[in-house]
Amino acid sequence: MKIAFVSQPWNQCPPVKGGSISIWITEVARRLSKACDVVVYANSSKLQKKKELEGGVYYRRISTSFENRFLRYLKRFSQFYTVKRPLFASRAYYLGYIIKVARDIRKQKCDIVHVHNFSQFIPVIRAYNPGVKIILHMHCDWLVELDRSMIKQRLDLADLIVGCSEYITEKIRRHFPEYAHRCQTIYNGVDIEHFAPEKDSGKKNNDAKHLLFVGRITPEKGLHTLLEAFQILVTQCPQVRMEIVGPHDQTPRSFIVDLHNNNKVANLKWFYDKNYLSQLKAMLCSDTASKVTFSGHIQQAYLHNNYRNADVLVNPSFSESFGMSLVEAMATEVPVVATRVGGMTEVIEEDKTGILVEPGDAPALAAAILRLLANEEVRKSMGSAARKRAVELFSWDRISEKLLCQYKNIDKHA
Numbered sequence: 178m179k180i181a182f183v184s185q186p187w188n189q190c191p192p193v194k195g196g197s198i199s200i201w202i203t204e205v206a207r208r209l210s211k212a213c214d215v216v217v218y219a220n221s222s223k224l225q226k227k228k229e230l231e232g233g234v235y236y237r238r239i240s241t242s243f244e245n246r247f248l249r250y251l252k253r254f255s256q257f258y259t260v261k262r263p264l265f266a267s268r269a270y271y272l273g274y275i276i277k278v279a280r281d282i283r284k285q286k287c288d289i290v291h292v293h294n295f296s297q298f299i300p301v302i303r304a305y306n307p308g309v310k311i312i313l314h315m316h317c318d319w320l321v322e323l324d325r326s327m328i329k330q331r332l333d334l335a336d337l338i339v340g341c342s343e344y345i346t347e348k349i350r351r352h353f354p355e356y357a358h359r360c361q362t363i364y365n366g367v368d369i370e371h372f373a374p375e376k377d378s379g380k381k382n383n384d385a386k387h388l389l390f391v392g393r394i395t396p397e398k399g400l401h402t403l404l405e406a407f408q409i410l411v412t413q414c415p416q417v418r419m420e421i422v423g424p425h426d427q428t429p430r431s432f433i434v435d436l437h438n439n440n441k442v443a444n445l446k447w448f449y450d451k452n453y454l455s456q457l458k459a460m461l462c463s464d465t466a467s468k469v470t471f472s473g474h475i476q477q478a479y480l481h482n483n484y485r486n487a488d489v490l491v492n493p494s495f496s497e498s499f500g501m502s503l504v505e506a507m508a509t510e511v512p513v514v515a516t517r518v519g520g521m522t523e524v525i526e527e528d529k530t531g532i533l534v535e536p537g538d539a540p541a542l543a544a545a546i547l548r549l550l551a552n553e554e555v556r557k558s559m560g561s562a563a564r565k566r567a568v569e570l571f572s573w574d575r576i577s578e579k580l581l582c583q584y585k586n587i588d589k590h591a
Contacts, residue, residue, distance in 0.1 A: 178584065179214040181287040182206055183278055183302075185294055186241050186271040190219040191231070194424055194474055197501040198293050198316055201365055206234045208577035216285055218278045237281060244273045261324040263431045268297050279305035289584055294319065296331040303334045310587050314339040314363070316498050321352040322436040332356050337587055339363050341499045342520025361583055365499045366576040369568050372481050372508035374560075386550045388419040389487035389511075391480070391502035392494075394457070394471075395428045396448040399493035399516065404460045404469070405539035406493070406546065411465055414550055422483055424474040425454045433496055441537050442495050484509040488556060489549050495536045497521050503531070504571045507563035512556050514545045524571075530563035 182202045184190055190206075192199035199219070206215045210233030221227055221238040229236050248271075251264060258264045275298045282290055283305045291312045292298050296319070299311055313335045320328050320338075332338065332353060338360045340346030350357040388407070392398050400421065410417050428434075430449045437443055448456060454471070461469060475483060484490065490506035492515040499520040506513050507524075513531035515521045525531040532548065534541040549556050569575075 178212075178289065179216070179285065179287045180206075180209060180584070181216045181218060181282050181285065181290045183275075183290060183292045183298060184217065184219040186239075186244070186274045187220055189222045189225060189238075190217050190236060192477065193222050193224055195477060197365060197499070200477060200501070201316075202293070203234075204366060204368065204573045205577050205580060207232045208573060209581060210234050212581065216282075216287065218281070220274075239274055239277050241271060241274050244271050247273070259324075260431075260435050261322075262327060263323075263435075265429070265431060266297060266319065266323050266327070268300075270297065271295075272301070275301045276305075278302070282306055282309070289587070296320065296328055296335075299331045299334045310336045310584075312337040312339055312584075312587075314341070315345050315349065316341045316365075317433070318345065318348065318436070318496075318498070321348045322438075325352070329353065332359075335359065337361065337583065339583075341365050342523050344520045344523065345498050363580050363583070364571055364576060365501050365504065366571050366573040367501075367504040367508045367567055369508050369572045371478075372484065372505045372567075374510040374564065375485050384416055386414060386417045387487050387489075388417065388546065389422065389483060389490050389506070390419070390492070391422045391483070391490070391505070392492065393423050393428065394421070394425045394454050396445040396453055397428060397433050397442065397494060397496045399495050399536060400453075400457055401448070401460065402537055402539050402542060403491055403493040404457060406543035407469065408460075408462075408465055409540060409543035410546060410550075411468065413547060417550065418468050418470075420470045420472055420483065420487070422472045422475050422480070427453050437496065439495075445495060480505070481509060484511055487511050489514055489546055491542070491546060492516065492521065493536065493542055494518060494521070500524050504567050507531075508567040508571070510560035510564045512549055512559035512563060514542065514549065516542075526562070526566060530559055530566050 184202055188196055188199045190199050191203040206217050209215050216235045218237055221240045227238050279302045289310045290302055293314045294316055340362050343362045346360050346362040350360045407419055434445050484506050490511050490513045492500055492502055494516055497519040503513050503524045516536040517533040518536055527533050532545040534545050
């Protein structure tokens with residue numbers, strides 16, 4: 178069996194600056210390469226060769242410099258696009274990229290093509306590869322938020338539709354009941370050997386309490402709520418410190434906020450008037466600012482150290498299909514506090530591996546964090562249960578085995 182993974186056109190594989198989809202492709206491709214021939218198509222980077230064999234995976238990297246210039250031109254005609262039919266969902270979006278990929282897939286004679294998020298890539302791949310099996314893997318809500326008739330034409334050509342959580346998959350089943358039999362859930366995962374607690378798990382400083390956030394600095398991640406909660410926490414737990422890890426990359430408003438029918442998410446549009454990171458820093462008074470560190474992007478290879486130094490991982494997101502930082506923390510025996518949204522309710526076993534609160538509720542978020550900081554036994558108990566859950570459900574080996582099984586049984590979904 179020969180498998181082609183098609184990344185989003187701006188992602189590098191293996192990841193240069195992180196990204197859950199790049200991590201997913203890289204980790205799964207390495208494991209599947211032990212039993213299959215695997216090709217990964219991704220964006221080119223100055224730090225990576227255009228073609229190389231690494232870890233048993235053949236990486237073929239496609240330059241998108243022309244497409245990027247063309248898209249800047251297309252944006253001049255924004256009046257012709259609508260919220261439900263935005264530019265990023267159009268056939269013109271990175272058309273050159275996917276044509277190059279589709280042609281090469283034909284040369285490679287692949288059996289299965291696994292596409293991430295971009296449904297408009299499916300007709301192009303199918304045109305050049307009429308006999309190939311195509312999987313569309315969704316890490317967001319686009320299939321149910323975009324124009325139904327447009328999406329249906331593309332799903333007609335897909336052999337399997339995968340969601341990164343049952344939250345995503347079930348929404349697709351309900352929205353497209355005619356394709357419900359093709360819909361399956363494959364979770365995101367974690368390297369349980371790399372993200373693991375230290376053998377000596379005692380914290381270096383038992384007086385200071387450390388909170389950690391890992392993710393992009395963008396409005397839907399809810400960092401403004403986290404900073405409000407932190408200022409409440411400081412008054413009750415002066416020794417608390419917080420580290421915010423992640424690139425300063427705002428998700429385009431059209432990708433999530435403009436599409437979402439939840440009022441709390443829709444109201445995030447006001448944060449797009451100015452730079453979000455600047456707004457966050459402006460929220461902090463001088464005393465509180467000294468307790469908060471914005472560390473920027475940290476490479477995946479070193480990120481486990483940040484988790485090991487944390488007492489609690491916090492994800493205050495308003496929109497989250499899965500929550501990669503949750504399983505990384507859980508594997509490192511760190512309890513989590515997150516919002517009751519999307520796939521995070523599946524990742525966390527409430528009051529056993531973490532605590533869930535409503536999004537946008539700073540006092541409730543502060544109270545949940547304080548509950549864990551004030552009770553070391555509860556933190557240890559939740560951390561231990563979290564590690565066990567991560568090993569049982571979210572290891573990359575388990576994810577890869579389940580995916581391979583889906584590939585082998587793909588004809589049953591026809």
